Amino acid sequence: MCTHDHHHDGEVLDEAEKELFHRRNVLQILAAGGAITLAPGALAGCATNPETGSKQFLLIGDGQLSQMAAQSWAAAKQQIPTSTDPRYTSRLANIGARIARGANKGEETWDYAVFEKDTKNAFVLPGNRVGFYKGMMDFAGNDDQIAAIMGHEVGHVTGKHAAERVSQQLAGQVVVQGGSAVAGSQLVKKCRTQGRARIAGRTEIPRSEAYAIQREYEQCVRGAQRNTQMLSAALGMGFTLGVVLPFSRKHEKQSDRLGAKYMYKAGYDPYQAVALWEKMAAENTSRTPEWMSTHPSPETRARELHTYIKYQEQLGSQGWESIKMPDEKS
Numbered sequence: 001m002c003t004h005d006h007h008h009d010g011e012v013l014d015e016a017e018k019e020l021f022h023r024r025n026v027l028q029i030l031a032a033g034g035a036i037t038l039a040p041g042a043l044a045g046c047a048t049n050p051e052t053g054s055k056q057f058l059l060i061g062d063g064q065l066s067q068m069a070a071q072s073w074a075a076a077k078q079q080i081p082t083s084t085d086p087r088y089t090s091r092l093a094n095i096g097a098r099i100a101r102g103a104n105k106g107e108e109t110w111d112y113a114v115f116e117k118d119t120k121n122a123f124v125l126p127g128n129r130v131g132f133y134k135g136m137m138d139f140a141g142n143d144d145q146i147a148a149i150m151g152h153e154v155g156h157v158t159g160k161h162a163a164e165r166v167s168q169q170l171a172g173q174v175v176v177q178g179g180s181a182v183a184g185s186q187l188v189k190k191c192r193t194q195g196r197a198r199i200a201g202r203t204e205i206p207r208s209e210a211y212a213i214q215r216e217y218e219q220c221v222r223g224a225q226r227n228t229q230m231l232s233a234a235l236g237m238g239f240t241l242g243v244v245l246p247f248s249r250k251h252e253k254q255s256d257r258l259g260a261k262y263m264y265k266a267g268y269d270p271y272q273a274v275a276l277w278e279k280m281a282a283e284n285t286s287r288t289p290e291w292m293s294t295h296p297s298p299e300t301r302a303r304e305l306h307t308y309i310k311y312q313e314q315l316g317s318q319g320w321e322s323i324k325m326p327d328e329k330s
């Protein structure tokens with residue numbers, strides 16, 4: 001049910017909003033806005049991702065996403081020093097290359113960076129750009145555990161999660177803006193045009209009206225900025241804004257499984273992914289409760305991954321083909 005997938009769970013929409021969500025409207029509006037051109041293949045809107053077996057609502061292509069993420073990647077490398085120590089950089093690049101081959105993406109160009117920060121985290125930006133914080137590499141005791149994180153990040157790439165997230169945000173903007181949504185800077189431009197139109201050709205404007213126009217303009221710009229932030233966050237470009245919108249639980253789960261699969265295909269021990277999450281769980285005692293968080297808890301991830309890997313092994317030669325478990329619908 002792809003047409004209903006492109007907005008967030010739990011959002012209640014009235015009939016008018018549902019109508020706005022109608023794909024054709026979204027496409028027309030985006031096409032009119034022109035700031036974001038649609039991927040040729042995306043006109044279908046809905047396609048099954050061969051890696052995940054799930055249907056996706058996509059309005060934007062990999063090439064354009066990659067272009068948009070280039071700036072964020074450069075900004076990240078400018079804001080946080082990157083390691084030049086081969087014990088980190090070469091190690092990560094070697095593991096990355098093996099995992100990329102495991103994901104049948106060995107022929108593509110990949111960019112890796114190790115950021116000099118204690119944070120136990122890693123991230124991926126569109127265009128095959130994978131960033132690890134030093135703290136993550138130190139915490140992962142062995143190559144297999146680094147490969148587990150790498151596999152997970154590559155899973156976000158093959159799962160086309162960024163494209164799906166951006167498409168959801170774009171579709172969301174249509175509702176936010178009541179049918180006249182365009183992206184970012186275009187929106188600010190529109191505010192200015194609207195404001196100017198109200199004073200055009202007039203020689204005298206009462207003070208109260210001038211205030212009102214000014215207020216409206218400022219409100220309009222704030223709205224536009226919010227939308228820009230949403231779009232940036234959607235792209236994982238939170239570096240300049242200080243906020244990174246996390247992937248959804250569904251995407252996290254898909255990436256965990258794809259990651260284990262790529263580990264297996266690359267000759268790593270997928271159970272080391274379980275070990276890593278267990279270690280993470282032991283480390284993290286005071287944490288946001290799982291129901292409040294967009295990410296599953298480390299305990300849950302470890303348990304679910306264990307079940308998943310065991311099941312693939314049981315399938316024998318049929319294993320590691322699909323990331324769906326038998327009780328899950330396609």
Ligand SMILES: [Zn+2]
Binds near residue numbers: 152247255
């Ligand atoms: Zn993730």
